[in-house]
Amino acid sequence: MSTPPILALALPSATGRVLSIQSHTVQGYVGNKSAVFPLQLLGYDVDPINSVQFSNHTGYPSFRGQVLNGEQLWELIEGLEANNLLFYTHLLTVCDPVMGDEGKLYVPPELVSVYREKVVPVASMLTPNQFEAEQLTGYRISSEKDGFEACRVLHHAGPSKVVITSLNMDGELFLIGSHQKSKSHPPEQFKIVIPKIPAYFTGTGDLMTALLLGWSNKSPDDLASASELAVASLQALLQRTLQDYEKVGFDSKSSSLEIRLIQSQDDICRPQVRYKAVKYS
Template identity: 60%
Template sequence: MAATRSASASASAQKSAPVSVGNRLAVRSGSPLKTTSTLNRREPVEPAGRTANKINTFLLLVLHFVVVGICRQQISFVILSEHDYTMNFAGYPTFKGQVLNGDQLWDLIEGLEANNLLYYTHLLTGYIGSVSFLNTVLRVVNKLRSVNPGLTYVCDPVLGDEGKLYVAEELVSVYREKVVPIASMLTPNQFEAELLTKSRIVSEQDGREACNIIHAAGPSKVVITSINVEGELLLIGSHQKEKGQPPEQFRIPIPKIPAYFTGTGDLMTALLLGWSNKYPDNLGKAAELSVSSVQALLVRTVEDYTRAGHDCQSSSLEIRLIQSQDDIRNPEIKYRAEIRGN
């Protein structure tokens, strides 16, 4: 989970300050971020386990957000986080580290509140593995919106992929009934969209109808980040600018890359948050930039592994973030949104 302050946040919210939260330290960077030329196992300059919060934090820093990260799996390497990182993450066969429960998360929030640090412009959540923690996230959203009613909550409802759940089945109903209604933007994959809408997606039209169901539940912006239908890999986007009005919908065809990567969902959601903040009324533009960044990063990753003599189809590849900062900050748009009828 990452809470962000855009670079235009109030001066009182921009003082650089180390904030003690229990026995951890949250570091806030104060002034608008300046960057120079903003998801590894075999790359010594990047520590292993750069996933979820690590990806989100890095990307949003590059896109000029001030970030405070709170992640459930304490893998403690992250710079802007309250965690004790090991060198692993839950995607590897073996991982270590503490797991925050809901009460511990709330303790962190109370620590931020005690230091008058609850004004945030955006909240981003990804993988959450327990009902306790997810229910506390709901409390966090309400708490943050009591301070800033305009808080944008971007939710990547990580439930599973390709017909397989990653989490306990009981979380599905909590997402569907409690989380979706309060989200500003939802970024499910095909399987997750099916679970949340209780529908099957076997065509592009099915994907757009699933977006309509999600709009009716709450979020004004929906991006189904990948669907495999009719021989194509597509991103489906939908923006309902006014409740009750037909949404603006589009698709972006995405080339298939014969490799498996760690962290593409986290990467896409963080980019969508960042670019949607710059283009709040043009989700298609935000998606074009996000897809173009992701594809550039994946191509660079494959090239890097291939040069090292690695078989890119033999195991999951960890995305080359550090080398790809220009593609994050200023991507060349190669993938265009195709407007679709409602």
């Protein structure tokens, strides 16, 4: 007697179903390890595809692991499609490797044009840091006004929502957000001033992008409110991370800190907004 085929039906999600294509590390929280759990806490079904699988992030003296190539990635996509499982409300991907930060390019210069010409036009939301925004726009950001103008340039390229997650100038750190709800109207723009924490953390950009996706989908017409909630969760998590390292006598300035993600579940689910968005006109 033959065995009947197994039919597994993936039920739709009330909040959303996310395909997250990012790096994976066995130890620590970067890439998918930093993004999947927070989105699940916010009520999303998340299916991760690991673009790399490393023992640890590359900031350590050494690492081991594998890199998923294009053919292997496509094989996974085809497997989902063959079983009618390739249906998602959101695609979350952080360009891996990240373009760069703090004035340093992490990828070959010729790859920047690929991001600019192929990735940006199909994105609905873009979350670059200051350096990445400069690379994508060719626009030097040396003031708040420059940051908002860079957002407009990126809107013109495609995305309706742009959040430059960290601008560092004149001793101040802040986030800039911009939402162009209609091509015939100017974007709604704002900034959130963020306190500086005297330490370096890993995985914060991946976490911030996930939080922005989660909260902006819950409030699709209010990017400022979504950004306030994302900033609130991230800041509470970073403060907890710093405090926990200092409790055991670790010098927080000596190396990067692994974020305390699991210990910050309440801050992710129920963030307490302390830093408010200020509209830009």
